[in-house]
Amino acid sequence: MKLTPIALITLCLTWAGIAVAQSPYQSSADFSKYAMKLREQSLMQLEPQVIIPTESNRAGVGGLYPWKLNIVATIFWVGESASANNPVHNFSSSWDKEWWRSYGGFDNPDRSVRRGLPDGGSVPGNFNPQQNPFYFALPYNDVTSGHHKPEARFIPWFKQTYEEDGKSVCRDRWIAIKKGNRVCYGQWSDCGPFRTDHFNYVFGNERPAPNLNQGAGLDVSPAVRDYLGLANTDVVDWKFVEFRDVPIGPWSRFGENNTFVIESRRTQTRVVQAEKRTPAVRETPQDGPVVITH
Secondary structure, three states, X not given: OOOOHHHHHHHHHHHHHHHHHHOOOOOHHHHHHHHHHHHHHHHHOOOOOOOOOOOOOHHHOOOOOOOEEEEEEEEOOOOOOOEOOXXXXXXXXXXXXXXXXXXXXXXXXXXXXXXXXXXXXXXXXXXXXXXXXXXXXXOEOOEEOOEEOHHHHHXXXXXXXXXXXXXXXXXXXXXXXXXXXXXXXXXXXXEOOOOOEOHHHHOOOOOOOOOOOOOOXXXXXXXXXXXXXXXXXXXXXXXXXXXXXXXXXXXXXXOOOOHHHHHHHHHHHHHHHHHHHOOEEEEEOOOEEEEEOO
8 A cells, every 4th residue: 555645644643642651662762761861770680789879998008808897806827726705726727737837837916925026016026927817707708528519600709710620819819908097908718707708798798797706707817916906805806808909918928828929039030030031241352242141
């Protein structure tokens, strides 16, 4: 059927009226706003939800990870015996059955026998620790029975750091710990207090679960305690930080697991290798320049 121009115009206007009547959007701009809202709602349903508060960069601490505010922290140490408030001894850690041996001995928390560091913190008085004395524990372990837990893939840095199934991507990660105006940095060396499955607190928005240590959600070492001036049970803020955001400090000196120590050795190795590859030139009056190869 062939439509006359008048009929065609009438039909188009009718269709337009139907479309407007059926659509809640008065313009393409309104529809775009609605589409963006749907997208945001879909993203919010992904696990885990990561909410970056406006104070995430406060205290001069960089990075995109949010602060965990007002968290009860208790003191623990390598070589600590089991007790009512510490049901598992700390001769071993969640990732190292010989933790006390790897560390170099018993990290005695007694201040009277510890050696203070010039820029804060302390180390054992009778030996230099073989691992970073600025360590901590959080109540989550990404590995169980030699394999990664299903939710581990939601750890923010999982894809960037994954090497093989069963090798933790949490071990030796850095956090910033804040008390008052002081900020300390440490490496993740054990799991606790009390539990190793609280993913939604460590990486999500939940609060620490109630426990015998006043709901503690963080264990810190004697070195961290002494740097921040903490009581045996105290309240702090903490957040994950990338290594590039960790400044030089007393936490950067000791330990075979210390990222600063590892990177320093890599740099030294690269310099030595470059020197071996680069020929040296020696000037002699008679023969001119002589190339010396190593």
